[in-house]
Amino acid sequence: MSTSTPNTNPLLRAWYDKETRSVIVQIIAAALILSFFAYIINNAMVNLAAIGKDINFGFLWQNSSYDINQHLIEYSSTSSHFTAMIVGIINTLLVAAAGILLATILGFILGVMRLSNNWLTQKIAYVYIEYVRNVPVLLHILLLHGLIVNALPRPKGSYNFGDTFFLNNRGFQLPSPEFQSLFWIVSACVVAGIAFSWWFSRHAQKIQDETGKAYPVALINIAAIVVLPVIVYFVLGSPIEWDVPALKGFNFKGGMVVRPEFIALWLALSFYTAAFIGEIVRSGIVAINHGQTEAAQALGISNSRTLKLVVIPQALRVIIPPLTSQYLNLAKNSSLALAIGYMDVVATIGGISLNQTGREMECMLIVMAIYLAISLLISSVMNWYNNRMQLVER
C-alpha cells in the first residue's frame, strides 16, 4: 500500500520531527559531556595513583606550621590548616567588604562629579576615571604597595596625628580598644537604637502615607543610633581603655596596626572599582528621562526632593545590576592579594598550605568553592535589593 517517499526511512523521519530531534541531540550532547568528564576524572585518578596520592581532606587538621601576619581570630603556627583557611577567608571578606564600602562612596562621588556643571571638577573626575580604569588593577596594587613601602617614612619619622595615630612604612598604627565590664550597656544602647530607628522609620512612613505629615526621620534615627550611646558611654565613665601605640626603639609597641599590604590592596581595589562605579552612576543618572525632572519641577517639588524622590529611585534601577557585577569583580580581584603578600584565602590555603602539603587538587577545590560561595552571597544580596527597588507594575 505505502508508496516509497523520501520520508519512509524511520530514522530520517525521526530526524525531521522537531521533538524527536531535540531529544536525540540532547542525548548525544549528554553522552559527550559525561564521557568527557569521565575521561578527565579517570585520568586524574590514574595520574594520582601513579604518584601515590589520593583525594583526602584530612590534611586540614594537621599543624599548619606557618605564621600569618594578619589574623583577626586566634591563630599561631601550631594551629591547623583549617584555622589558617578560616583566617584567610576572614581576611578576604574583610578587604572585600571594606573595598566595596569605599568604592561605593568614591564611585558615587565620582559619578556626581562627572555630571557637575563645574568644568574643573568634571574634568578632574574624567581624567581620574580614564587613567584608573585603563590600567590593570594588579598594577595599581603593586604601585600603591611600592609607594607605601618606599615613599613613606620609617617608624622613627612617622607622620604623627596627635600622638595617637601614626602613619609609616610599617602601616597605620592606631589605638586598640580594651573593653571594660560596663561596655555591654553601650552596645545594648546601640542595638536598642537600631531597633528603635527601624520601628520609627516604618511608623513615620505609615503616618506620612496616611496624613502627609513628614517627620525628620534621618535626624531622629541618627540621634537614636549615635547620640544616645555616646551619652551613655560618657555617663558610665568611658568604659573603654585605649591602648595607644608608642615608639619603642625601631618600631611601635601597643595599639593595633593596619598593615601596608592591607592598605595597598584595599585602596587599590577601591580606587579601581570606584572608577567603574563612577561611570555606572553617571550613566544611570543620565538614563533617567529628562521629562521626569521636568514633571517634578512642574509639580513644584524642590530640587533636592526631586533628586531624592524622583531621580535616584529610578536611577538605582539602572545602576544596581552593573553595580553588582562590579562588587563581584572587586571580591574576585581581592585574590590578587597574593602579589603583595596579603594573607587572603588564596595565599593561605591556596598558597602556603598547598605548597607544604602538596595537595593541589584539594586546596584549589576549596579556594574555588569559597569564591563561588562569596560570589553567590553577593549576587543574592544584590538581587534581593534589586527586587525591592524594581518597578512594581500592575
Added chain:
Amino acid sequence: MTEQTYAPGTYPDLPPPSDTVGPIHWLKVNLFSSPINSIVTLVAMYLLYLSLPSAISWLFIDATYVGETRKDCAPEGACMAFIGERFNLFVYGFYPAELRWRINLAAILLVVAGAAVLWDKMPARKHMIKFAMVYPLIGAWLLSGGFFGLEHVGTHLFGGLMLTLTIGVTGIVFSLPLGILLALGRQSKLPIIKYFCIGFIEFIRGVPLITLLFVASTMLSYFLPPGTTFDLLLRVLIMVTLFASAYMAEVIRGGLQALPKGQLEAADSLGLNYGQAMRLIILPQALKISIPGIVNTFIGLYKDSTLVIVIGLLDPLGIGRASVADTAWLGLSTEVYLFVAVFFFISCFGMARYSLYLENKLNTGHKR
C-alpha cells in the same frame, strides 16, 4: 501692514553681547556660576596647586632619563634611566636578539590584520579579512617557529609586550566564537545543553582568574592522559580564552535578549532553519548591539593578561617587578610601575575610544 525687507548686507549681523562670549563669560558659567560652585572650584584649584607642580617637577623637570645605574639619577627627581637599558626587555622579553625581526614582522602583520577587521574603509577589505582570518596561524608560526624553515623558539623565552599581545590577541580571537556558542547554548530550548552552558559560564564567572591560572600551571597535567605534558604558555592561553569566553557569552546574551522576538518568528515563517536564522538574521543584529560590551570584554582580557605574573610568566608588569628587585635599580618601584602603566593606558584607552566611536556610529536612536 508693511512688510519689511532687508537687503542682504545692508544691516550686518551685530556681534553677540559682550557678556555672553569670551573667556570671562566662560569662567562665569563653568567655574563660578553659584557660590557653592565657586567654593568647589577654589578647593579643586588649591588641591591641584598642591599636587600638580611637585608631581610635574618630580616626573619631568628633576627627573633623569639617561644613565647607566641608579647612581646617575638625581635624588630629588624620578629615575627613569632604567627605561633605556631595559627597553628591549620590556618589548621582546627574552626572545633571542637575532630573531627579533620575527616579532617585528608579526607585529606589522598584526596591524594590517587588525586594520582589516576594525577599519571599514580599508581598500580591498574583503581579501584582507581573509588574511586576518589566517593571521593567528601565521603569527603563531612566526613567533614560535619550528617548521617551514624557521628556528623553534621556546615559549619560556616569551615575555614583555610581546607576551601581552600574544595572550591578548589569542584570547580575543578564540573567545569570541566560543562566547557566541556559549551564549546560543544558554538561550537554547534543549535543557541539557542550556544547563551545561549556564553551569560553565557561572562557574568561570564565579572564580577569580588566578585560581584558573593556578589550575593551568599546577594541576592541568593531572587531567590529561598519563605522560602528556604541554607548554605552560599554551595552557595559560587555553585558560584565558575559556575565562574570556564566559564573559563574552554574557555580553552576547545581552545582545540576543535585546532583539525583539519577531525577528526569530519572521525567520521561522520564512522557513529558515535554526542555523540559517542565527547566521543570517539573529547574530548580525545581536553582535552589532553588543559591540561596545565585546570591546569592553577585550579591554578586560587585555588588562587581566597581567595576572600571568603570579604563575611566573614575565609580561611588562612582571619584567617591571623583576626590575624593582634588581640591585642596580633598587627602590624604583614607583617609576617602573608608572612606566608600565603608561603603556597599558595607551593601549586600553585606544581600545576604549574605538568602542566609543563604534557606539556613536551604530547609535541610530534619538538623543536629547
